[in-house]
Amino acid sequence: MFRRLITLTAGVSLALTALTACGGSDSGSGSGDTITLGFSQVGAESGWRTANTKSIQDSAKKAGIELKFSDAQQKQENQIAAIRSFIKQKVDVIGFSPVVVTGWDAVLKEAKAANIPVVLTDRAVDSDPSLYVTFLGSDFVEEGRKAGQWLVDRHKDGSDPVNIVQLEGTVGSAPAIDRKKGFEEAIGTNPNLKVIASQSGDFTRAKGKEVMQALLKAHKDIDVLFAHNDDMGLGAMQAIEEAGLKPGEDIEIVTIDAVKDGMQALADGKFNFIVECSPLLGDQLMDVAKKIDAGGSVDKRIVTVETVFDQAAAKEALPTRQY
Numbered sequence: 605m606f607r608r609l610i611t612l613t614a615g616v617s618l619a620l621t622a623l624t625a626c627g628g629s630d631s632g633s634g635s636g637d638t639i640t641l642g643f644s645q646v647g648a649e650s651g652w653r654t655a656n657t658k659s660i661q662d663s664a665k666k667a668g669i670e671l672k673f674s675d676a677q678q679k680q681e682n683q684i685a686a687i688r689s690f691i692k693q694k695v696d697v698i699g700f701s702p703v704v705v706t707g708w709d710a711v712l713k714e715a716k717a718a719n720i721p722v723v724l725t726d727r728a729v730d731s732d733p734s735l736y737v738t739f740l741g742s743d744f745v746e747e748g749r750k751a752g753q754w755l756v757d758r759h760k761d762g763s764d765p766v767n768i769v770q771l772e773g774t775v776g777s778a779p780a781i782d783r784k785k786g787f788e789e790a791i792g793t794n795p796n797l798k799v800i801a802s803q804s805g806d807f808t809r810a811k812g813k814e815v816m817q818a819l820l821k822a823h824k825d826i827d828v829l830f831a832h833n834d835d836m837g838l839g840a841m842q843a844i845e846e847a848g849l850k851p852g853e854d855i856e857i858v859t860i861d862a863v864k865d866g867m868q869a870l871a872d873g874k875f876n877f878i879v880e881c882s883p884l885l886g887d888q889l890m891d892v893a894k895k896i897d898a899g900g901s902v903d904k905r906i907v908t909v910e911t912v913f914d915q916a917a918a919k920e921a922l923p924t925r926q927y
């Protein structure tokens with residue numbers, strides 16, 4: 605019921621936005637002309653991000669949507685500048701994946717004042733939801749829970765403490781905040797599972813390696829690594845090997861994403877479990893842009909469907925994995 609109400613409200617305000625947008629813009633929005641989508645991407649920090657960018661670019665082409673694409677190199681100020689430039693260019697729809705959760709109110713209000721609808725993809729913001737049309741992406745709390753639950757099940761019979769180190773994503777980003785929350789909530793049901801250190805590796809392979817090297821020096825008793833994405837896990841895996849330990853055996857590795865390199869490590873027995881986070885958001889984003897442009901309604905929240913992989917499942921999935 606509540607969900608239906610939200611959808612209805614989103615639909616109504618969307619129709620209003622689209623109406624006013626038609627009246628005020630010279631791009632012929634909704635009249636059959638090409639839709640222009642301005643998209644501000646976070647950066648190119650991970651395999652996930654590269655696959656996400658490709659998905660958006662391929663889907664735009666397929667859908668006949670003109671894409672203005674901007675890479676923010678993981679800097680919020682670059683994203684804000686890109687969105688302002690899209691407003692100036694009077695694009696029909698703005699899409700963006702916000703690097704962090706806070707600090708978007710001013711620029712989102714500017715987009716609203718210019719009657720340009722905004723679609724969030726991948727990551728959330730903490731702004732008033734009336735400032736954007738919809739948020740399309742994964743449930744990151746659930747992803748963290750799935751990672752934690754796997755460890756709870758795996759260690760349910762043991763009585764020894766299980767020492768976990770956590771490599772967090774970009775500080776202040778929705779996936780880092782939510783995955784940590786879901787993970788710690790799930791492992792909280794087994795007092796043997798303890799997070800002994802938790803630090804950001806900024807979602808990159810290089811940072812994941814660097815932070816893991818320091819953690820290995822500081823702690824001699826690490827049983828498990830939980831990394832908020834495959835890339836940090838892959839960097840940490842190198843650090844573990846260089847320290848003379850066996851990833852997947854001496855230290856269990858649980859990650860999130862399931863990009864090809866991560867799945868290869870899982871199939872090779874060097875990772876133990878991956879929670880999938882799908883970067884293939886392009887088609888849904890183009891569908892949403894078209895609906896909005898036509899004055900239709902879309903759900904306020906569109907959640908991506910995803911699965912989990914153990915080593916056997918990774919071996920089976922690898923040959924046909926798209927990214």
Ligand code: GYE
Pocket residue numbers: 649650651652653726727779807832833834835860861881
């Ligand atoms: O998990 C990570 C990327 O926001 C879901 O960002 C995305 C995350 C993804 O850098 O690899």
